[in-house]
Amino acid sequence: MQKRYILGLGKINIILILMAMKTILQFMVLALVFDILTSPQAWAEVDCYGDKELVKVKCKKTLEVLGPYVDPNPSCIRVVEQSDMACICGIIKPEEEIYISIIRFLRLARTCRKPVPAPGQKCGTYTIPHPSPVPPSRIH
Structure with missing residues (x-):
């Protein structure tokens, strides 16, 4: 019995796509954390x-x-x-x-x-x- 993959993609291609998505998601989370930590409003304090x-x-x-x-x-x-x-x-x-x-x-x-x-x-x-x-x- 032959396995069918989504949109005709092979198993290796699906793994590569998932790895790329994981990397992009990690980068986005890292960017969000950096933005939160460097923003004065994140600390509920205005810097004067x-x-x-x-x-x-x-x-x-x-x-x-x-x-x-x-x-x-x-x-x-x-x-x-x-x-x-x-x-x-x-x-x-x-x-x-x-x-x-x-x-x-x-x-x-x-x-x-x-x-x-x-x-x-x-x-x-x-x-x-x-x-x-x-x-x-x-x-x-």
């Missing part, structure tokens, strides 16, 4: 540590805790405009608040029209206050 360091360096005078507020210089503004200031708020450490004024950080972000966390949320250890209610006008 580099942005934070740039803002700290370029905006040092504006963010200083002591002394009067200093308007940001053009290089500071450029860095802030390209940074995720809300993300940076979430990664400012308490020990950095010794030399970074969070109030000035928030003012700098607002000056550059960059979003910051909503009222009630934290920026570093500072909780962003809700806006004061507008007092009712007096009728005379």
